[in-house]
Amino acid sequence: MCSGGFAKCLGITLIPLAVVCVLCNILLFFPGGKVVESDHITDEVWYSGGIFGSGVLMIFPALVFLGLKNNDCCGCCGNESCGRRFAMLSSILFATVGLVGAGYSVIVSAVAIDHGPKCLALEDGKSVWTYPFNTNGYLTDSTMWSKCTEPVxxxxxxxxxxxxxLIMGLIQIALCAVQVINGLLGALCGDCCGCCGGVSMFSYALDS
Structure with a gap:
């Protein structure tokens, strides 16, 4: 597969990942599936890592990757090969944007998981909205979850x-990193980087 076609596959994969992240972040505004007051929502939810980081910022590189196969940048002064090389080189910039967005999403998600949710819990004999988990020990001890009385x-x-x-963000980071390498190869060697010719030679060798 040539570099442009491979980039298109990456773009097709990134779009559903971005949609999943946006939907998950939206659902987090309704803790436990309940409608609560805005100040009762976990702080990290408002950072919108899934909406902006792995969502909106990821749409731009995804769309660019999708169009790389057919983009010749006006032929680059009549030279189609030059245009495709420039398009592959420019994709590295958008892949970097994707890396930044997904990285932001991963960091916010990791902090949120470590921090735990904001919920109604007993503190000094009173029920208050707080973060009851001072350590991430609650991740391995589900009996601690009972500290949160509301939302259920x-x-x-x-x-x-x-x-x-977090998982979707890590996958997005991997895909954007792959496109950085793919873009470099496409810029240096051309859209097919000799791979299509190599495939033809390989097929000829098998036939003979």
Whole structure:
């Protein structure tokens, strides 16, 4: 597969990942599936790592990757090969934007998982909205989850959705990093970088 076609595959993969991250972040505004007051929502949710980092910022590189196969940059003064090389080189910039966005999403999600959700819990004999988990020990000890009395199921909701965003963000980082390498190869060697010719030679060798 040539570098332009490979970039298109990456773009196709990035779009559903971005959509999943946006949906997960939106659901986090409803802890435990409940509507609560804005100041009762976990702080990291407002940072919108899934919406902006792995969502909006990821759409731009995804669309660029999708169009690379057919983009010759006006032929670069009549030279189609030159135009495709420039297009592949420019894709590195958009891949970097994707890396930054996904990196932001991953950091926010990791902090949120470590911090735990904001919920109604007993503190000094009073029920207050707070962060009851001072350490991340709650990740391995589910009996601690009972500290959160409201909203019901907020801890599992918090962990599940932020974990999905974290995993999707890591996959996006990997895909954008791959495109940086793919873009460099495409810029240096051309859209096919000799691979199509190599495939033809390989097929000829097999036939003979």
């Amino acid at each position: 199921g907020v801890v599992s909701w918090h962990l599940a959705l932020f974990s999905v965003i």
